[in-house]
Structure formats: C-alpha cells, structure tokens
Amino acid sequence: MSDVPDTRRSVVFTSEVAYESERINAAAVYCSDGRFGEQCDDFLHNALKLPRYDRMIVPGGAACLVGHEAVHLEEGGVVEQLKFLIEAHELRQIVLIAHEDCAYYRQRLKVADDEFETRQREDLATAARRLRGMASVITVECFMLRVDGQTVYFERVEV
Ligand SMILES: [Zn+2]
Numbered sequence: 001m002s003d004v005p006d007t008r009r010s011v012v013f014t015s016e017v018a019y020e021s022e023r024i025n026a027a028a029v030y031c032s033d034g035r036f037g038e039q040c041d042d043f044l045h046n047a048l049k050l051p052r053y054d055r056m057i058v059p060g061g062a063a064c065l066v067g068h069e070a071v072h073l074e075e076g077g078v079v080e081q082l083k084f085l086i087e088a089h090e091l092r093q094i095v096l097i098a099h100e101d102c103a104y105y106r107q108r109l110k111v112a113d114d115e116f117e118t119r120q121r122e123d124l125a126t127a128a129r130r131l132r133g134m135a136s137v138i139t140v141e142c143f144m145l146r147v148d149g150q151t152v153y154f155e156r157v158e159v
Contacts, residue, residue: 020052025090027054029082029127030097031061031104036145039152040097043143047154048095054085060104062096062127062142063120071108086135094131094138096124097154099145120144125159 028050030040037057044050056078058064064071064078085091098120105111111119124142131140142157 022052023054023089024050024052026050026093026095027056027082027085027089027091028095028097029056029058029061029065030145031099031102032057032059033099033102036099036152039145043097043145043154044095048141050093050095053095054089054091056082056085060102060108061098063098063102063104063109063123065127065130066123067126068109070110082131083134086138091135092137092139094140096127096131096140096142097145098124098143098157100147117144121157121159124157128159 028040028044030036044053058074058078060071064075065082067075082094100116102116102120105116105119106113109119121144124144128140128142132138140159142159144155144157146153146155
C-alpha cells in the first residue's frame with residue numbers, strides 16, 4: 001500500500017478545454033460584473049482574436065488606473081499587479097473595456113447617471129496613456145460594452 005494519496009479520487013471535474021502553454025502577451029482589464037464575463041471572453045476570443053488573454057478583472061475595470069482619490073488604495077494594488085503581468089508575461093497588448101451602468105461608477109465614484117459615459121471615456125483615455133507610459137512596447141485598445149435588451153455589443157473608443 002502506498003502512502004502517496006491518489007489525487008484522482010478528489011477530482012470533481014475535468015475541463016474539455018485543452019491546456020496550451022504558449023502565452024499570447026496580451027491582457028484585458030474589465031469590470032468584475034459577472035453579467036458580462038462570457039460576452040467579454042467572446043469578444044476577446046472571437047473579435048480581437050486573443051485566446052488565453054490574461055485577465056485583470058476588478059470592480060470598475062480601468063477606473064482603478066486613473067488616480068481617483070476615492071479609490072487610491074485599490075489603485076495601488078491594481079497597478080502593481082499589472083506591472084507584474086507586463087514584466088512576467090511580457091505583455092505587448094492591453095485591452096480596456098468599460099461597461100454601461102457600472103455600479104462602481106455609481107457607488108464608489110459617486111458619478112451621476114448622466115455623466116457616466118463622459119467619465120468612462122475620460123478614464124479609458126487616461127488609463128491608456130498611463131499604461132503606454134509603463135512600457136513603451138504596449139499597444140492599448142479601448143472599448144465600451146453596451147446592452148440593448150439581451151444583446152451585448154462592443155464599441156471602439158478612440159483614445
Ligand atoms: Zn462594473
């Protein structure tokens with residue numbers, strides 16, 4: 001009888017998605033809101049052709065990269081984590097996605113509903129500048145996620 005535990009006994013699920021070891025040197029930053037997770041994957045995988053992209057999923061997404069006083073403690077952590085990914089995973093491309101009706105903007109940043117769009121666009125632009133400044137080789141693309149009934153769509157935001 002072996003003392004080595006049979007770890008297979010504790011397996012509760014085996015993914016049908018195969019592991020691929022190659023990194024694609026791209027990351028996306030978007031909000032934790034789980035109502036949009038699968039659509040963001042769909043967009044990044046199928047529209048931007050970025051399989052296996054690194055995910056930096058935090059409440060408010062890029063709102064944590066622009067120096068908002070109300071959330072500067074969160075910001076420090078997010079910036080450090082992104083710096084790590086930029087170096088360790090040799091990121092060359094970062095995608096930022098803001099979404100309509102983001103609770104982070106309403107509740108943490110206290111932004112009025114009619115100012116959401118303006119603030120989010122400003123934040124995407126500021127975050128993009130900051131990320132480009134962190135590593136000159138990085139390209140940054142920005143998008144706005146919108147909802148119409150059950151349809152989720154993505155618009156490019158030029159920054
Ligand atoms: Zn959100």
